[in-house]
Amino acid sequence: MIEEAIEDELRNSYLTYAMSVIVSRALPDVRDGLKPSQRRILVAMNDLSLTPGAARVKCAKIAGDTSGNYHPHGEAIIYPTLVRMAQEWNMRHVLIDKQGNFGSIAGLPAAAMRYTEARLAPPAAMMLDDLKLDTVDYIPTYDERRTEPVVLPSKFPNLLVNGAQGIAVGMATSIPPHNLREICAGLIRMIEDPEISISELCEIVPGPDFPTGGIICGRYSIRQAYNTGRSTIVVRARVDVEEGKKARLIVREIPFQQARDRVVERIADLVRNDKIKGISGIRDESDLKEPVRIVIELKQGHDPHIVLNQLYQFSSLQETHSIILLALVDGKPRELTLKEMMQEFLRHRVIVIRRRTQFLLASARKRKHVVEGLLLALADIDHIIQIIRNSRTQAEAKEKLMGVECPASMMERALGDRGYTDFQLERGISDTYRLTSVQTDAILRMTLGQLAGLEQERLAEEHSALLDEISEYRDILGDPVRIYGIIRADLEEISRRYGTDRKTVIDDEELGNYNMEDLITEETMVVTISTQGYIKRIPATTYRAQKRGGKGIAGMRAEEEDPVEHLFVASTHAYLLFFTNQGKVYWQKVWEIPQMSRESRGRAVVNLLNLSPDEKIRDCVVVRNFDLPGHFLMMGTKKGIVKKTELEAYSRPKRGGIIAIKLREDDELVDVVITKPNDQIVLSTSTGMAIRFSESDARPMGRNTSGVKGISLRKGDEVVGMVVADPTATLLTACEFGYGKRTTFGPGDEMAGKELPMSDEGSEEDGLIEEEVPVEEPEAEDLGSANRYRTQRRGGKGVIDIKATRRNGKVVGIAAVHDSDEVLMMTTRGKIQRIAVKDVSVIGRNTQGVRIMSLDEGDSLTAIVRVPSQDIDPSEIEAASAPIAPVSELPIDESLPESTSESDVSDASEGE
Incomplete structure (x- = not known):
C-alpha cells in the first residue's frame, strides 16, 4: 500500500492527462501544421502508395489501416478527420483527393466510408517527400510493432496555408488559412532579410485568406494577431x-x-x-x-x-473569429507571432535538407565504395576469376580476395586520376591496397554479363557521376546560403504550381476604436539618420557599455559618402519632431520608424515623411506630451540665433509639414530643446566657446519668425549644440578627434534675480529682430569660476568651454549628463560606442579633455547623446534625449593654439 494525499494524486494524474491531450491529440506541430491523427492518416496512405497518380481506394481501407497501424482511437474518429482534409470549403488547399459524397458547404454530411474513395492530393505528397531519406525522427507506434514519424518533412507550409483548429485542456488553437502565394513570398522575403519586421511582413501577407472568401473588416485586429499571437477578427459575407x-x-x-x-x-x-x-x-x-x-x-x-x-x-452573415497562434514548438505549446511561425518553418526545412543531404552523401559514398571494388576487379579480371575458381566455397573465395594486395598503379589505372585522388584522400597514400569485405561481396555477386565492355564503361561513368554527387553534397552541407537557396527554389516552385488568387477581401473599415500603439512594447530606442537621409531604430540594449577610450562597435554600414548625421535616444511611444533645412517641422511616432539590425543602412526617410525634393532633415527632438503649460521649444541656429515658441503650437502638423522657424539663406537649424520656466540655456560653439543665459531672455514668438541673437560669434565660428543647464548635472563636451571632458554647470547665480533689460521691441511679423545688445568680452577667471558656467546676458560672446586645438579638433556636440547616465557616441563611419558617464573625468572648462573614443585613421566623431539611466520614468525620456545637431565639415582654424602633449592635459581643475 502506498499512502498519498488525494490532492497530489489528482493533480499529477490530471497533468499527465492534460499533457497527453495537448501533445498527442489536440494541437498541431508548428513544423508541418498537422495534429497526430491527420499525420497518421497521411502516413498510412503513403504506406498504401496512394500517390496523386495512383488509383483511389475505399476510405474504409484507409481508416482501417490508420487505426490498426498508427492511431488507436477507432475509425469513427479517423474518418471525419479524413473527410475534413478533403473539403475545399474547410481547407485552403485540400490534402486529400476525394471521390464520392464528402458533404457540402450547405451543411450536408459525408457518405459512409464504405462508399467513398480517396488518395493523396499534391500538397500532401509534397509534405511526405523525402520521408524515407532519414529527414525526420521516428518513434514506436502505440503497439510498438512499427515506427511512425514525429513530424513530416513538409515542403508545403501547411500550418499557415490551411490553418488549424483545436481545443486542448486549458488552451486552444485557432489559426486561420492564408494565401499560398503570399506565404511563400513572405518566407522568401525572410530568407533574403532575416531582420524583417512584422509590419513589413504584413505588407506581403496582409491577412487570412479563407477558402469561402468573405470580407474581413479592418486591419488592426490582423496586425494585433500577427504581433501578439491573439486577436479576434470580424468576417462578413x-x-x-x-x-x-x-x-x-x-x-x-x-x-x-x-x-x-x-x-x-x-x-x-x-x-x-x-x-x-x-x-x-x-x-x-x-x-x-x-x-x-x-x-x-x-x-x-x-x-x-x-x-x-x-x-x-x-x-x-457576420461572424467573429478568434485568432490564437498556438502550436507545438519542440513538443511544448507556445503562442507565436507571424514571424516566429515562419521562422520555425524555415528552421525545420533547414534541418530536413541537411539530414537529407547527409543521407544522400552517405549513400553515394557507400555506392562509390562498391563501384571502386568492381572497377578494380575488372582491371585484373583474369586473376580474380582464377582465385574464385580455385576456391572451394564462397567464404574461402572472399577470404582470398580480401588478402590480395593491389598495386597503387593498378588502382590509378582502374579509377582514373580524379577517382584515384579521391580514393587516396579516404584510404591514405600507400604502395598497395586491399579489397574490403563490402567490395569482395559485390565482386562475388557479379554476373558474366558485367564483363562486357559497355558494362565496364557504364561503371566508369557511374563512378564519375558519384564523385560529382559527393562534391555537390559536401558543398551544400558546407554552405548555408545554398541550403536557403534550395528552400527558396522549392517555395517558388510550390507558389508557381499551386498558388491561386486571394479569395478574401480585407476592408479598411474598422469596427470599433483601436489604437495601434497598444500593440507596441515601450522600450528605449536609438535612432540614427545618415547624411543622405537613411533612418532606422535599434533597441538601446544592443549597445553594451564599454570603457572610456574604446573603439566601439559597428552601428551601421556607413559609406564614406554617407556618414551618420543625427543620433538620439527616445521611447517607442514618443513623438519625433523632424526639423528641416527649409524651416519646416514634421512628426512621427518612434515605433513607426523601421527597426533594423546594427549593420543595416536603414530606410530612406523620404518613404516616411512627405519631404520636398530639396528638403533635408537638420534636427530632431523627442516629445512625449504637447499639452504641457509653460513649456516651449527653444531653437538655436548655426549663426547663434535663438527662438522660443510654445510647445502646443507644434501639436497639429500637416502631411506637408508646418513652419517651425524662418531662416536666413546662410543660416540653418542646429538644435532644439524643450524648456520650462526658470530654465537656463547653454549654447556651445565649434571653437570651444559657450554662453549660459536664462530662457526668459528670449520672449515667446510665433512659428513664422526668425528669433533673436543668442551668442555673438567670432569669424569662422558656429553653434554646434544647445542644452538646458542643470545645476545637478555636468556638461559633456565632445570633439571630433575623440576627446572630451565634463564640467559642472554650477548655480549660475551671477545674474539670478536681476531684471535683464530687453531691447527686442520688434513685432513677430518683422522676422529677425535686429537688436543692439552689449557684447561682453571674456573676462579673466578665477579658479572657482573656471569650474562652472556663469549666467550672462543673451547675445554675449560667452566663456571658454574647452580648448579646441589641432589635437582634439573642433567641438561636435554637447550633452547634459548625470553620473548614473551613459552616452552613445557615433563616428562618420558608423561605429557606435556606449560608455558610462562616470568614466569621463570632471575637469575645468579651459582644458583639452581626455580621450573618450579611439578612432580609426580617417574617421571622426560626429554625434554624442545621453542615454538615460534605467530607472528613469519613460514619460520623462524626452527631457533626457536631446538630439545632436549636424556636424559641419569645416577645417580647423589655423589660429587655434598648437597641440599640447598628452602629459599636459589635466584630469583635475588644478591643471588650469
Missing part, C-alpha cells in the same frame, strides 16, 4: 446590392465555417420573429457552378443598405 423598385440582396460568399442552409434558416427565423421587417422573401439558388447564391427579396420602400446592416448585426 460578400453581398451584392441590387437597387430598384424592389431591391434585393444576393449573398455570394458566406463567412468561414458557416453552413449555407443554416444561414438561410437563421435569416428566415429573423423575418418570422419580426427582428428584420424589410424582407419579403428568401430563396436559395445555389448550384454546382455557384455553391453559394442566396437571394433576399426586399419589400418596396425599404433601404437595402439598412437591411444589410441589420443582417450583419443579427444573422450569421
Whole structure:
C-alpha cells in the first residue's frame, strides 16, 4: 500500500492527462501544421502508395489501416478527420483527393466510408517527400510493432496555408488559412532579410485568406494577431446590392465555417420573429457552378443598405473569429507571432535538407565504395576469376580476395586520376591496397554479363557521376546560403504550381476604436539618420557599455559618402519632431520608424515623411506630451540665433509639414530643446566657446519668425549644440578627434534675480529682430569660476568651454549628463560606442579633455547623446534625449593654439 494525499494524486494524474491531450491529440506541430491523427492518416496512405497518380481506394481501407497501424482511437474518429482534409470549403488547399459524397458547404454530411474513395492530393505528397531519406525522427507506434514519424518533412507550409483548429485542456488553437502565394513570398522575403519586421511582413501577407472568401473588416485586429499571437477578427459575407423598385440582396460568399442552409434558416427565423421587417422573401439558388447564391427579396420602400446592416448585426452573415497562434514548438505549446511561425518553418526545412543531404552523401559514398571494388576487379579480371575458381566455397573465395594486395598503379589505372585522388584522400597514400569485405561481396555477386565492355564503361561513368554527387553534397552541407537557396527554389516552385488568387477581401473599415500603439512594447530606442537621409531604430540594449577610450562597435554600414548625421535616444511611444533645412517641422511616432539590425543602412526617410525634393532633415527632438503649460521649444541656429515658441503650437502638423522657424539663406537649424520656466540655456560653439543665459531672455514668438541673437560669434565660428543647464548635472563636451571632458554647470547665480533689460521691441511679423545688445568680452577667471558656467546676458560672446586645438579638433556636440547616465557616441563611419558617464573625468572648462573614443585613421566623431539611466520614468525620456545637431565639415582654424602633449592635459581643475 502506498499512502498519498488525494490532492497530489489528482493533480499529477490530471497533468499527465492534460499533457497527453495537448501533445498527442489536440494541437498541431508548428513544423508541418498537422495534429497526430491527420499525420497518421497521411502516413498510412503513403504506406498504401496512394500517390496523386495512383488509383483511389475505399476510405474504409484507409481508416482501417490508420487505426490498426498508427492511431488507436477507432475509425469513427479517423474518418471525419479524413473527410475534413478533403473539403475545399474547410481547407485552403485540400490534402486529400476525394471521390464520392464528402458533404457540402450547405451543411450536408459525408457518405459512409464504405462508399467513398480517396488518395493523396499534391500538397500532401509534397509534405511526405523525402520521408524515407532519414529527414525526420521516428518513434514506436502505440503497439510498438512499427515506427511512425514525429513530424513530416513538409515542403508545403501547411500550418499557415490551411490553418488549424483545436481545443486542448486549458488552451486552444485557432489559426486561420492564408494565401499560398503570399506565404511563400513572405518566407522568401525572410530568407533574403532575416531582420524583417512584422509590419513589413504584413505588407506581403496582409491577412487570412479563407477558402469561402468573405470580407474581413479592418486591419488592426490582423496586425494585433500577427504581433501578439491573439486577436479576434470580424468576417462578413460578400453581398451584392441590387437597387430598384424592389431591391434585393444576393449573398455570394458566406463567412468561414458557416453552413449555407443554416444561414438561410437563421435569416428566415429573423423575418418570422419580426427582428428584420424589410424582407419579403428568401430563396436559395445555389448550384454546382455557384455553391453559394442566396437571394433576399426586399419589400418596396425599404433601404437595402439598412437591411444589410441589420443582417450583419443579427444573422450569421457576420461572424467573429478568434485568432490564437498556438502550436507545438519542440513538443511544448507556445503562442507565436507571424514571424516566429515562419521562422520555425524555415528552421525545420533547414534541418530536413541537411539530414537529407547527409543521407544522400552517405549513400553515394557507400555506392562509390562498391563501384571502386568492381572497377578494380575488372582491371585484373583474369586473376580474380582464377582465385574464385580455385576456391572451394564462397567464404574461402572472399577470404582470398580480401588478402590480395593491389598495386597503387593498378588502382590509378582502374579509377582514373580524379577517382584515384579521391580514393587516396579516404584510404591514405600507400604502395598497395586491399579489397574490403563490402567490395569482395559485390565482386562475388557479379554476373558474366558485367564483363562486357559497355558494362565496364557504364561503371566508369557511374563512378564519375558519384564523385560529382559527393562534391555537390559536401558543398551544400558546407554552405548555408545554398541550403536557403534550395528552400527558396522549392517555395517558388510550390507558389508557381499551386498558388491561386486571394479569395478574401480585407476592408479598411474598422469596427470599433483601436489604437495601434497598444500593440507596441515601450522600450528605449536609438535612432540614427545618415547624411543622405537613411533612418532606422535599434533597441538601446544592443549597445553594451564599454570603457572610456574604446573603439566601439559597428552601428551601421556607413559609406564614406554617407556618414551618420543625427543620433538620439527616445521611447517607442514618443513623438519625433523632424526639423528641416527649409524651416519646416514634421512628426512621427518612434515605433513607426523601421527597426533594423546594427549593420543595416536603414530606410530612406523620404518613404516616411512627405519631404520636398530639396528638403533635408537638420534636427530632431523627442516629445512625449504637447499639452504641457509653460513649456516651449527653444531653437538655436548655426549663426547663434535663438527662438522660443510654445510647445502646443507644434501639436497639429500637416502631411506637408508646418513652419517651425524662418531662416536666413546662410543660416540653418542646429538644435532644439524643450524648456520650462526658470530654465537656463547653454549654447556651445565649434571653437570651444559657450554662453549660459536664462530662457526668459528670449520672449515667446510665433512659428513664422526668425528669433533673436543668442551668442555673438567670432569669424569662422558656429553653434554646434544647445542644452538646458542643470545645476545637478555636468556638461559633456565632445570633439571630433575623440576627446572630451565634463564640467559642472554650477548655480549660475551671477545674474539670478536681476531684471535683464530687453531691447527686442520688434513685432513677430518683422522676422529677425535686429537688436543692439552689449557684447561682453571674456573676462579673466578665477579658479572657482573656471569650474562652472556663469549666467550672462543673451547675445554675449560667452566663456571658454574647452580648448579646441589641432589635437582634439573642433567641438561636435554637447550633452547634459548625470553620473548614473551613459552616452552613445557615433563616428562618420558608423561605429557606435556606449560608455558610462562616470568614466569621463570632471575637469575645468579651459582644458583639452581626455580621450573618450579611439578612432580609426580617417574617421571622426560626429554625434554624442545621453542615454538615460534605467530607472528613469519613460514619460520623462524626452527631457533626457536631446538630439545632436549636424556636424559641419569645416577645417580647423589655423589660429587655434598648437597641440599640447598628452602629459599636459589635466584630469583635475588644478591643471588650469
